[in-house]
Amino acid sequence: xxxxxxxxxxxxxxxxxxxxxxxxxxxxxxxxxxxxxxxxxxxxxxxxxxxxxxxxxxxxxxxxxxxxxxxxxxxxxxxxxxxxxxxxxxxxxxxxxxxxxxxxxxxxxxxxxxxxxxxxxxxxxxxxxxxxxxxxxxxxxxxxxxxxxxxxxxxxxxxxxxxxxxxxxxxxxxxxxxxxxxxxxxxxxxxxxxxxxxxxxxxxxxxxxxxxxxxxxxxxxxxxxxxxxxxxxxxxxxxxxxxxxxxxxxxxxxxxxxxxxxxxxxxxxxxxxxxxxxxxxxxxxxxxxxxxxxxxxxxxxxxxxxxxxxxxxxxxxxxxxxxxxxxxxxxxxxxxxxxxxxxxxxxxxxxx
Numbered sequence: 390x391x392x393x394x395x396x397x398x399x400x401x402x403x404x405x406x407x408x409x410x411x412x413x414x415x416x417x418x419x420x421x422x423x424x425x426x427x428x429x430x431x432x433x434x435x436x437x438x439x440x441x442x443x444x445x446x447x448x449x450x451x452x453x454x455x456x457x458x459x460x461x462x463x464x465x466x467x468x469x470x471x472x473x474x475x476x477x478x479x480x481x482x483x484x485x486x487x488x489x490x491x492x493x494x495x496x497x498x499x500x501x502x503x504x505x506x507x508x509x510x511x512x513x514x515x516x517x518x519x520x521x522x523x524x525x526x527x528x529x530x531x532x533x534x535x536x537x538x539x540x541x542x543x544x545x546x547x548x549x550x551x552x553x554x555x556x557x558x559x560x561x562x563x564x565x566x567x568x569x570x571x572x573x574x575x576x577x578x579x580x581x582x583x584x585x586x587x588x589x590x591x592x593x594x595x596x597x598x599x600x601x602x603x604x605x606x607x608x609x610x611x612x613x614x615x616x617x618x619x620x621x622x623x624x625x626x627x628x629x630x631x632x633x634x635x636x637x638x639x640x641x642x643x644x645x646x647x648x649x650x651x652x653x654x655x656x657x658x659x660x661x662x663x664x665x666x667x668x669x670x671x672x673x674x675x676x677x678x679x680x681x682x683x684x685x686x687x688x689x690x691x692x693x694x695x696x697x698x699x700x701x702x703x704x705x706x707x708x709x710x711x712x713x714x715x716x717x718x719x720x721x722x723x724x725x726x727x728x729x730x731x732x733x734x735x736x737x738x739x740x741x
Contacts, residue, residue: 391688391701391737393730394561394667395437396607396640397455397515398707399448400719405429409453409712426451431507436719440727441734444511444560447504455565455710456517459493459550460484460525471524473571477616481711486525489534491542497562498553511560515607515707518566519547519592520585540588548595555603563640564589564606566631567706570619571611573626586630593635605638605667606631612642612673612706613714620645624652632659642705643668644687645675653694666695669705670732671725673717678724684732689739697740702733 408425411417429450437445452458460466470485497516504512526539554562566589572582589606596604608631611618624646631639639660646652656666668691670684684702692700708722709715 390443391697391733391740392665392667393442393702393733394444394513394563394640395442395446395726396609396704396707397446397449397563397565398452398709399433399437399450399722400709400715400717401450401712402429402432402719403715405450406713406715427503430503434504434507436723437726438508438510440723441730442510442726443730444513445508446513446515447500449500449515449707449709451500451503453712455515455707456521457484458495458497459517459522459546460495462494463492465489466525473611473618475611475613475616475618476620479613479616481613483524485527486531486539487527489531489539489542491525491539491546493546493550496550496553498550498557498559501554501557501559505558512558513561513563514554514559515563515565516547516550516554518564518568518585518589518606519543520566520572520588521568522547523585523588524568544588544591547592551592551596551604555600560603561638562604563638564604564636566606566608566634567611567710569608569631570622570624570627573622574619579626579630582627582630586633590633590635601635602637604636605640605665606634606636607640607706609642609669609706612708613711616674625655628652628655629659632661632664637663638665638667638701640667640703641669643691644670644672644679644705649687649690653691657694660695660699663699665699665701667701667703668695670702671704671729673704673706673708673722673725676717676721678721679728679732681728681732681735684728685736685739688733688736692736692740702729704729
C-alpha cells in the first residue's frame, strides 16, 4: 500500500483552549489542566484511528505551538523577537533569547509517551527544526554567549529531541521546516536558506542511515488562521536545496499549488534516490472537504513524475499549528484526513 501520513496539528477543543488560558492566568491547577489534556489526546487519537490512517499522532493537543514547545516555560526569553507577517495582515512574533546557555525545557518525547497510552496504531511525532529555533538568537548578540556557542547548544538539543522521540516509540519523526520558503522571501540570494540547510544537516549528521529512513522534513508556506506567509515564493527556489537535507522523507504542501506540473517537474529533477516524497493532497486552509476520487486522480498524475515506490501522501500543513487557531473545525479536519486515506488507498490499488 502507498504510505500516507498526517502532518501534525488538529484543532483543539474549545475546552482545551480555555483551560490553557485559565492556567496561564493562574486560575487552573496543573493537575486539572493535565486531565483536560489527557481527554483531548485520547479523543484525538480515537478519531484519528477511526479515519483509517495507518499512522497517527496526538494532533499537538498539548503543544503551545509547533515552533515554541521546546522553550515553553523558560525564563531567559523576551517577547520581542522576529516578526512573521501573514498574507491576511496578522502576524506572529517569536521570542528572543536574553542569556545563555540555550536548553530545551520540553522535549517532544513527552508527547509520544502521553500518546502511547491511548494509541493502538504507530505514532508519528513532529519536532521543530534547529533552523527555526536559530531565529531566537538576537542580532546584537549576547554578552558572554556567542552565536557559535548558541548553535552548538542548539544542535545538541535538536539531536536529543529527535533521538528521544525515536527512543520513546515514534515510528516516524518529522522536522517542521516551514521557514524554508520564508527564508527565500527574506533573502532572495538564498544565503539564509543555505545556512538553514547546513544547520539542519549538522543535526542530521548524528543519525545513522537506518534512522534517517524514519526521519523526514516538512515544508509549507505557513497555515495560520487560513493564511500563509510565503506562498508567493516559487518552489523552484526552495526544492533544489530542500532535497539536500539528509532525510529519507520529504513532506510538502502541494494541494494548494496552482501550477502542479511545474512543482512535479522540479521534484522529478531534484529528488535524491531513496527519498520518499509525500505530496499534500489536502488543502488545510480550504473548508471544502476533498472528494477521494479527486485525490486519487491527483496521486495518479503525480505518479507520472515520482516513482510509485517513493510516492506518499499527506496534508499540506497542520490544521492548527498555534493552539488558539480554530479557523478549521475538528470535524472538518478529520473528514479531510479520512478523504486522504480513502483517495490514497484507491490510487494505490490502481497503481498496483
